[in-house]
Amino acid sequence: MSSVRNLSRRAFLARSALIGCSVAASPLLTPVSFAAAPWDTRLVVIVLRGGMDGLDVVQPYGAPEFAALRANLTSGVNNGALDLDGFFALNPALAPLMPLWHREELGFVHAVSTPYRDKRSHFDGQDLLEAGTPTLSGARDGWLNRMLGQLPGVEPRTAFAIGHGEMKLLEGPVAVADWAPDADLEISPQAMQLAELVMQDDPAFHAALSEAMMLTGSGGGAGRGKPHVKVAAFAAEQLRGDTRVASFSINGWDTHRQQGRNLNRALERLSDTILTLQSGLGPEAWGKTAIVAMTEFGRTVRINGTGGTDHGTGSAMVLAGGAIRGGRVLGDWPGLEEADLYDRRDLMPTGDVRAPVAWLMRGLAGLDRGSLQRVVFPGLEMADDPGILR
Template sequence: MLTSLSRRGFLALGCSAAAAPLVTPVTLAAAPWDQRLVVIILRGAMDGLDVLRPVGDPDFAALRPTLLAGPEAPDLDGFYALHPGLADLMPLWRTGELGFVHAVSTPYRDKRSHFDGQDLLEAGTGFDVGTSAIRDGWLNRMLQTMPGVRAETAYAIGTGDMLVLRGEAPGSSWSPEADLELTPQARDLMRLVARHDPMFRDAVGGAIGIVESLETEAAMSGTAKPPKAHQALASFAAGRLKGETRIAAFSINGWDTHSRQSHALQRPLQALSETLLVLRDELGPVWGQTAVVALTEFGRTARENGTGGTDHGTGGAMVLAGGAVRGGQVYGDWPGLGDLDLYKARDLMPTADVRAYAAAAMRGLFGLDRAALERQIFPGLQMQTTPTIIL
């Protein structure tokens, strides 16, 4: 079960780490192994066809005349190109620390509800399990199959948890709050209030330390801007992952781009890019033992709409990063974008289950048995043709 601290007492003091609605709480769990797994939920249905552009497909350009205008997309392998908003990640691609999977989806089809799609993504269930029956998430079920798992000291500052790590296995959560800052006076007050409680003292000290570290770095670099919420969250997660924590999960929001997608996609792309780079930089040598898996609830329509955006679709893409992944390549079977190739004549046809690649990451990192992955962790999953994605 996830452990957290009450938000009310901290807000009564006006104490919080600065953040923005672009991110949600980070949840963590400790376990007796060396490999690390970071799961990022990209909420809002990321447009995989824009983020990972199949420019080598002869039907692609005609589907997206407006969205393909603008800066040139960096080439990846002659068939796929990366959205310019993720160009800062190209060094990771060249060193094999960044990869992608295309034409993937959960078993969710046709209704295209964010709420149901996200619940099913985090629950890891299939068609036969409705959202009303969901009680835990696939990361938590994975922890339930492994010995020696324990929660970190609870250090939640904020509310909420994530379904993907909710369940009977122990874990902890922490979240920055939106639009509030930790003034020096507030920091001193928080330390004073927490000094006699080891659990609060460690949690408060860790959260404040992350913010102060980022502020110091910003001052030394000549910038007066405070750390962004996603950077603070990634830095906090990295700090825990360098200690006892082995599992971290959080969300990046803002991927629902029904109109003006060229503009609307810039902010979440920047957040994703900066998050991965903060993790790489701050994990240091531990990055080599880390896999990051970023997933979204479903893709978007193959054709752009009349407002320069895309609507809810089916097949999409997922992002892999970390020193432990077999990067520098795009996984998945490309279905094509011809009229007869599309799902219901509108969406990218899924050719693989997104759960299979999450399972492949856990199997490669932690040596999990395939039967446990297919029956307990992801009920109904079949992963016999899933490639090896972990070094």
């Protein structure tokens, strides 16, 4: 369904005017008109829920310990992985993204994590990732919402939280729009004709009805097919217009068993998503877009008894888009000797996952460093600019 927090009286009346429309499923909670944001770049944040194994996605095959640690997984360039820079290789399930790498529109940051440590709970890890704070104590809103609060001219349509799952990183006092695929108006053709007749003399109400049909897919706006492709297609459609921020999740990264098969499926969804965004945005908007995909924690460096990996600490983040200066694997590589590991079991995080995102915000929307470190990501030390943007 589609909705906008902080519903106005007029939007409520517009929604109520639809005869036969299911109140719970009505998409008319979106504003009738929107103001363009005062910046022209786009930011897409994808939460990879379940704990992505960064060591399998961006494989450090040049590390002498890697082959022995991952002996039961088909890793490395001799097993189909795609060489990136002579040290790191890309999981072959992401092969469709290699043209972006060669155009320097795809990059990675390795050995990063949130401040979360040791307990390795999906729920707490994801909550902290979306809160963007050092701890969960007192966290009441998400870092994307706090970012919007630092910018002028923000309207609900400026940012979209997309999908069926809750997107806590957009929760907060700044109103944003919501949409989920396969929303159903539950309205008959006769009721639709009556609604159009009632609204024909009110341009604002008629616009709201037209938008409702578009959001539910009746106008073809959301696309058809796999849910993650629908989400990406809808996001791209909005980002071609006034929307400047979109966020959604991709599930399926909890690879405790049969990692080779299960991770490939998740990576294929991620690849589909990025390429759908690229094609849907078109060259002009794609050139102004930065996509960041991040996860709550990584996984153990050693394989468990069921051919998978358990909850860990350090992982990798994915960067894509025409605004990204890619073709690089960023980050301070910690090594894979046992003494180099976190708790002698996990990839040691050498960077805060929030810092690259803060630098993206600074470059895309012009936020000052003080606001980013105090308000958007409290307690963050951004360190030096890694030069993520073109």
